[in-house]
Amino acid sequence: MNKKALRALLRERRALIAPESHGFTRPTGQGRRAPGLSQHQVDQLLHRTLGTYHRLESGSYPTPPTDLLRDVARLFGLNEQEWVLLCRYALLQDPPGALYDSSGKQVPGIWQEAVDGINHIAYVSDASWDLLAWNQAFVDLFPSGNPPGNTMRWMLLEQEARTVLADWHKSWAPMVMPQLRAALASRPEDDTLRQIEKEVLADPEAAPIYEAGGAAIHPDGDERPLLHARWGHGWATMCAAQPLTTPGARLMILVFHPGPRSVHLRTPALQAG
Secondary structure (H helix, E strand, O other): OOHHHHHHHHHHHHOOOOHHHHOOOOOOOOOOOOOOOOHHHHHHHHOOOOOHHHHHHHOOOOOOOHHHHHHHHHHOOOOHHHHHHHHHHHHOOOOOOOOOOOOOOOOOOHHHHHHHOOOOEEEEEOOOOEEEEEOHHHHOOOOOOOOOOEHHHHHHHOOOHHHHOOOHHHHHHHHHHHHHHHHHHHOOOOHHHHHHHHHHHOOOOHHHHHHOOOOOOOOOOOEEEEEEOOOEEEEEEEEEEOOOOOOOOEEEEEEEEEOOHHHOOOOOOOOOO
16 A cells, blocks of 8 residues: 555545535534535545545555445546556555446547557457447458447357358357457446347357356457458467556557468567667
């Protein structure tokens, strides 16, 4: 726990909230003059035992539960980056998921221009895998010439994907299914992801693979077989990154090499020095 940083963050944000906005009145005579909510008022608003918030802000709550941190963050109107800081200061770890259900659904518009400037297959999807931005190289991948609205649903459920994603049953599905399960663990109320899971469990080919589990969380650096609509059979090496202001969103770049895998050597890892 970083007590000093935690205390500074919470005091600053608590001071910005007018007690009147939550139905409290300020004393007119002698009494508290500090700006913002009092620590006792925070406990009242969060329906916590008196002194709970004081323990948190003072740093005397060694392992505060994430539900308390989440309630405080929402009361104080923290954004997603401040939510990350709160969890790092209080727990020395990143949060288990986004602060708000609406987070992860949009990225700055400049991402489309950035994706257009990439020569390789590239796209950006949101936290539900809905497609947000893509380039022409991504469009060229599909025999239909139509990129899917949701890349997770396409990868797991569309018949076209089971051809384009060569060796789907062994090289793709067992790696993608755990990503869906992991996303649902951090975003259990996401209607899009829950519907995809429902459809996967109703699919006779997909359901056994999903139920088998797996430990894959992201595809960064993976090399998998691909049947490109224009260039034929080959291998795609995936680069995965995240727009930092959009939890759960992802930038995917697929570096495609046509031909057999044996002629392409894996690029050595990059490291400083």
